[in-house]
Amino acid sequence: MRRIPSGILNEPVARTKFTLTRHPPAPELRDFVEHHWVLRWNLTESHEQHVLPNLSVHVTFFPGACGVYGPAHELFTHRLSGRVHGIGARIRPGCFRPFLDAPVRTLADRAEDVTKIFGPAAAVAEKSVRNAETDEEMITAIDNLLIARARPIPHASRVAAEAVETIAADPGITKVAELAAALGLSIRAVQRLFAEHVGTTPKWAIRIYRLNEAARLLGAPDAPDYAELATRLGYSDQPHFIRDFRAVTGAPPAEYARSARRLMSCTPDGAKTGI
Structure with missing residues (x-):
């Protein structure tokens, strides 16, 4: 059976702090994207969530975390607070190279501002996600961004x-x-x-x-x-x-x-x- 490591630590507690839903990408992106993931939380007290590293590049749109996150070797920790929604695209390992003008190893263990890779269109997508009222609106915004930049997979x-x-x-x-x-x-x-x-x-x-x-x-x-x-x-x-x-x-x-x-x-x- 094919394994896709989600890496969410202390999952029973995580379930009480936020909701995570996964959605398929647009048909044009199915060679590139494993799935989109939408997170929502509404917390009066902050929560630290730990996530195990994985091999995927993630393109994310969250307040203070609009970026392209490379494959990691260390535990990822994010502090959740307030009322927030956002979306990320989980790129299939091996398939981000067509979006990047450099080897993917240059992204390892670091994040790059999303506009540095996707240009001004990323700011448009970020605004659309921020103002979105539904998952579908967020999915459309990130799909459009990736489709515009996608090239044939070598x-x-x-x-x-x-x-x-x-x-x-x-x-x-x-x-x-x-x-x-x-x-x-x-x-x-x-x-x-x-x-x-x-x-x-x-x-x-x-x-x-x-x-x-x-x-x-x-x-x-x-x-x-x-x-x-x-x-x-x-x-x-x-x-x-x-x-x-x-x-x-x-x-x-x-x-x-x-x-x-x-x-x-x-x-x-x-x-x-x-x-």
Whole structure:
């Protein structure tokens, strides 16, 4: 089954703080965009939301966060407060290169002002999103912006997207050599492909799928055995898994699982969610 890491940490609490809905892009963008995501919140007290890194480039329109966010290696934290709505486009990993006049690795671990990449049309889209009353109005604004800038996807970008899809579809791929063999490419060719079109190394791409899967399983009501989970995710030993998990989430697996169960027990029944 194809995996799309959402990366939302402490999801039971998140469900009580905001609604998240996903929408398909316009037909012209389906090769580029996995989905649009709309967030709405109305909070009297601020809330810090943590999100695990993923491989996608995100084009977002929120107050104070109108930008193009590259693939990341660290936990993303955003403080939510007041009454806010906004939208983001989640670009398929490997498919943002046609929008960018540089390798995607130049966006890694940073954000660029959306107008620097999309020009004055981005300001028009930002105003449309800010004044929108419905999801459909926001979707139309971001669709129009991307369609106006879209170019044909080059063959190398399609191969890069296929490489990420291969990782997403096969949890058994835990090494770059295995990915290269599945693609019929050399390890060096895969590394170059990822640097140019995905923005990370293939080793990191494999790892982030594993760690998103680990966070999902550890956040379940019945957390798995940690040693078994490490083996299932392709780690040669449990300490290596613990180090990687802590480096990305800030907590070792046992602590993360305890915190998730504690938060679930405190979450009101029937909390609304659009996730």
